[in-house]
Amino acid sequence: MDFSLGKHRVIRSRAGTDASAHSLSAGSLHNLPTYEKPLNAIISLPEVDKIAIDRIKVLKKMEECRERMHILHSDFTKEFVIKPRLHEQMPLLQGNLSALADFEKASRDDQIGHFMLRLAFCRTYEHTSYIINLESDLFKYRFHRESKEGAVQFVGQFQFIQKIGLDEKMQLAPELIAVFGWGEEKLRRIDIYKVSFNKAADLLRKRKSCVLLKGGHVFLPFARNKMATILANHLKQSMRLSMNEAYRNLAVISEENRLLPRLGELAVQVARHKRSYLQSSVDSKGAIHKEQLDELACTSYPPCMKEIHNSLRRNHHLRYGARRQYGQFLKEAGLPMEEQLQFLKEEFTKKIDSDKFDRQYGYDIRYIYGKEGRRAEMSGMACATIILKSQPGPLDCHGCPFAHMETALLTQRLKNCDISDVEVENIVGFSKTRQYDRACTRYFEAVHKMEDGALGQMITHPNQYLKLSQEIYAGRRTTKKHIVISEEVKPSPSQLAAAAAQPIQVTMPVSECKKEPKVEDVIDELMQD
Amino acid sequence: MDTPFDHNSLSLFLRTYYKSIFPYKQYLKWMTYGLKFSEYCAYREFAFILHGDIHLRYKNFYDSAMFERELCNTNPEKLDIGAIYNHHPREHKKHLDMKALERELIFDIDLTDYSGVRHCCGEATVCKKCWKFIVVGVKVLDYLLAEDFGFQARMWVFSGRRGVHCWVADKAARQLDNEGRGTVAEYLNLYEGNKPNVMVNISDDECEDDLDRSKLRQRGGPSAQYVPHVVQRAYRKMMESGVMDDLVHEQGWLSDDKLNDVHKCFPQASDSLKEELRMLKDLSEKNRWVALKRRYDEVERAKAEKKGLNVPAAPSEQDRYFLYYFVIHYAFPRLDIHVSTGVNHLLKSPFCIHPKTGNVAVPLNTDKIHEFDVTSAPRIDKLIKELNESNSNAMETDENMQSQPGYKRTSLAPFVENFERFVTNAVASEK
Structure with a gap:
């Protein structure tokens, strides 16, 4: 990079050495750039700021609108561009290019904005994914608005x-x-x-x-x-590649006090307020609703609750132990009492009439919520309670699958969950050696497609499982492993004798080991100055 | 028929096997893909699995001699092949940016996944009848990999017990990222989520004037669904695999007690189809299948018509694709998708020994896959016996024999030839 020093803060964005970089006067009539090559242009820092911020405004507006309707919906343009008058920020969105006075500047800003955001958001995987997702949707939207000839x-x-x-x-x-x-x-x-x-x-x-x-x-x-689809996919691929590369190069460019902190700050602020596109099921009060249970059961339930939930859907009935275990879990997860009553009633009344339900089962549920009997609200059972205190009988479906389920059945269940055979073997192995917490933790990592040990904590409570899972889907938790030190087992005779020995793995949570300070922290500090 | 394999003497056998039989030359030719060893193969992860399930991962070798030496010194019970990394796998702790770059595209079919349709044998046992599932599976997948994806270097390897592995070694296949692998696997997998995936919706995305929706719909039955061309071809390939008839009869899918469940593979079955299936009871088991084919299989109908036989009326639109569902539900290969989707997944190497059965993981001849006898596959103890016998003979007769590679004097030889054909294609793809 070539940065001139002094008062005139002028930067030149790099375009590679080949001369084929887009020149501004290419005379292309396209509303849409290919974003194949960054632009070669000289531009002042305040202008960079403005362009980048304007682009973010556009993307944020689009993000908000697409939550309400598909980007190809006939009203989308009205909501996205016309009402908020976004064509003032990004004239290219206006569509009619011939009427556009300053096409060249608009096109230049479009490209500069795009590449600046690539730089700004390249520091973490989450930020990268976030911006790639938005940019590719914006691209799709604009591609669809092109005329057929233009598109061809x-x-x-x-x-x-x-x-x-x-x-x-x-x-x-x-x-x-x-x-x-x-x-x-x-x-x-x-x-x-x-x-x-x-x-x-x-x-x-x-x-x-x-x-x-x-x-x-x-x-x-x-x-x-x-x-x-093909073009957006191509854009995603090339953004992912170039942003990874940019991130590696950031380490080399020590340019701390100028462009990069500004960009970093921008990304952090945006991401902090972003709405996750994998919308979290938990709304602000932490409550869940009965309509979500089937989906949550698929994605985020621990195996014990999944078992009960499925059994309920299958048999339209739950025995006492399961009602307790599941009911307390749901309460702790934030399901309101009325909804739990309704939820169970809908299912139970497929077999019994609703009077009988109210008489026989209503009490138990209200009891859990502290509305009957000793009137104390109950919290969710911890794994230890489930494993030790309520041994399931042959007709029961509660308990801990890793502790109480037959190995063959457990294996089968695990295989049905998209878990590789190797992992299934691992998990069953833990279950056999009574390491139920490890089994469950490993299961968690496997179904969330995480690396071994990436969770960094043991599952000891079904509600903890649910919460962690939701955090992952909401993008608030990484699925990457922090730091792993693994020791290869040397085939020395003594170790061969200890045949059961496995590769020793030590997982350290990030907080405990020295690592370079997080970008966010650095920027927070900078912002306080 | 055969004496069972004596697991206890495995370590003894392994020593001789790695020393005198393992086809190093061809194996290393494959692994280097015609490049310098230090440029490519040295970045490849291998894993040794020792007695007692001890896994030694992240091994790599710096030259061919080292590979041979370590195999002979360690005599692993199992040898796994992993990915090519950006650093030497042995140094994986040193580099934070360790990343799997490429590896062959792999598929895994295991007979244990055929529960509910495989009735001849239980969990771990395998017989000649079971093998026919593999025959169908290999034929249809091999066909699609070649025809649709254009992959040239394909190898199917007997896993040593009850399945096969497929290795696709074309450069384009090796360089696929996880997502690309997922795409290939999803495209090929017509039996996903334990049910046949035959129809796809005509999505609103197809609403372009270039596409003739009415035509699609015509070919696809009543609703806004149609059967993609690839599914039609896959179905045809399975019907022409030469083993479908045997499978239907040997596994008893249409037998008296199982006939009632047949319609379950076809969720949209009409009442008249169900009734029809009930009526099949009056026919002999053999004729039930003939009757179904003659009503629901277009090619079979045309053939019968040509012969001037009595052909029943064509099925209703609703039931038109019943036989597709039937064939795919009962016989489509059940893929373990997760093996295929990870670049860094470890898979058992060809020519490694299955520690439980003693069988060698041999590359198969895809054209003659039906001839392979799974119950008398090359087994390590027998190979060594053959080698010893030929050694003692050779002393009397022919000096020349001694200089030949060991495998040539055993029944492993034809399988090494299968392997050589694959390796030639694999190396060619690098150029």
Whole structure:
């Protein structure tokens, strides 16, 4: 980077050494840049600030709107651009370019803004994902607003998407006809594009899009949605790559007092107020609602509660032990009493009438919430209580699966949970050696696709499990392992004798070991100055 | 028929096996992909598994001699192959940015996952009838990998007990990231979430004027769903695998006691289909399958018509794809997707020994996969016996024999040839 010193804070954003970097006067009529190469331009720091902040405003507005409606909804533009008058911040959103007085400046700001945000948000995985997600949606939105000619022309700029010639098309005719259901005459008229399969991954997944895959290439007509998917995917890939690289380079550029802190500060502030797109199920009061239970059972329940929940859905009944264990869990998780009553009633009354339910089961539930009997609110049972105090009988479904379930059944259940065989073996192994907490912790990591030991704590309470899981889905907890010191076992005779020995793994939570201070902390400090 | 494998003498056998039989030359040719050992293979993670389930991970070797030497010195019960890393795996503690860069694309089919449809054997046992599940699985997946993805270097390896592993070694396959692997696996997996995935919705995304929705719908039955072309081809491949008829009969899927459950694989079955299935009871078991094919399989119908046989009326739109669901539910390979999706996943190496059975993990000839006899696969103790016999013969006859690689004097030889074909394709993909 070339930074001039002194009063005139001017920076030059790097464009690589090749001369093919976009020049401003490329005369492109596109509303949309490819973002393939950063711009070569000279720009002052205050201007950078303004451009970056304006872009963030646009992205935040889009984030807010897309929570309410799909970006292709007919009212989206009204809500996103027109009402908040965003075209003042980002004139390109206006659509009609010929009417745009200062197209070149708008286009330049668009690109500078995009690349500045890449720099600003590259420091943590969460920030990177956040901005990539927003930028790719903004891109999709704008691509859809292009005219058909504009879109075709735009696609033509990318090397990796190619229009195939007539010869190739006719060679593929039988397959194309079989896949798309066209007549031969129509096939002649339609342009077919070709792209390597890993560039069109989203289209192939579960075979859900109508495209032809042959010899490692995807063949498709110019369908706007599919092209948008491919291009947005490409943008995501290149953003991810370049942001990772930028992060590595940040360490080398010691430029502490100028551009970078400003950018970092920007990212932190934005991310702090971001709404997670994996919306947390827990609303502000920490309450959950009965409609969420099925989903939570899938994603965030510990295996013991999942077992009870599924049994309830299957048999429309729960025995006393299960009602207690599950009821207390739900109460602690924040399910209001009325909802729990309703939830169980809906299920139970598939077998018994509602009077009987009120008489026989209502009391227990109200008791848990401290409305009956000794009138003390109960909290969720801890694992130790579940394991030791309420041994389930043969007809029961409560208890701790790792402690009480037969090994064969446990193995089966685990295999149904998307856990690899190796992990299943590990977990069952822990269960056999009575390390139920380790089994559950490992299970947690496996279903959340975390690295071994990444949780950094043991599961000792079902509600703790639920909370941690929700934190992960809300993006408030990393799934990466902190620091692991692992000792390879040398095959010395003595160690061979201790055959059960496993590789020794020591996991240290970040807080306990020396690590470079977090970017956030540094920036917080800077901001206090 | 065979004497069971004596597990206790495994360590003795392993010594001889690694010293005299293991096909190092071909193996290392594969692992280096025609590049310098130090440039590629040296970054590859290997794992040794020793007696007592001791895993030694993050091993790598700096040259071919070291690989051979360590195998012969340690004699691991199992050898796993991992990924190529950006640093030497042995130094994984030194580098915080250790990252798996590439590895072969792998698939794992295990017969234990066929619960509910595999009736000839229980959990761990395997017979010739079971193997036919593998035959169908290998044929359909191998076909799709070649035809749709264009992968050339494919190898199917007997896992040593009750399954097969597939290795795809094309450069493009090796360089797939986790997401790309997931895509391939999801595309191939027609039996996901324990149910056949035959139909897909015509999504609103298809609402482009370029796509003829009415045509799609016509091909796809009543609702806004259709059967993708790839599913149709996969189904056809399975029907033409040559073992479907055997599977239906040997596993008794249409037998009296199981017939009642058949419609469950096809959730949208009409009442008349259910009734039809009940009526099949009147036919002999063999004829039940013939009757189903002749009503629901287009090719079978055309064939019968040509022969001038009596062909029943075509099925209703609703039941049209019943046989697709049936065949995919009962016989589509049950993939363990998680093996495929991780770049850094460890998988048992070809030519390693299954410690429980003593069987060698041999590369199979995909064209002749149905000829492989899973009950008399090459076994380490027998190979060593063969080697010893040929050694004693050779002393009397032929000096030449002695200089030949050990495996050539055992029944492992044809499998090494299968391997060589794969290695040639794999190395070619690097260029």
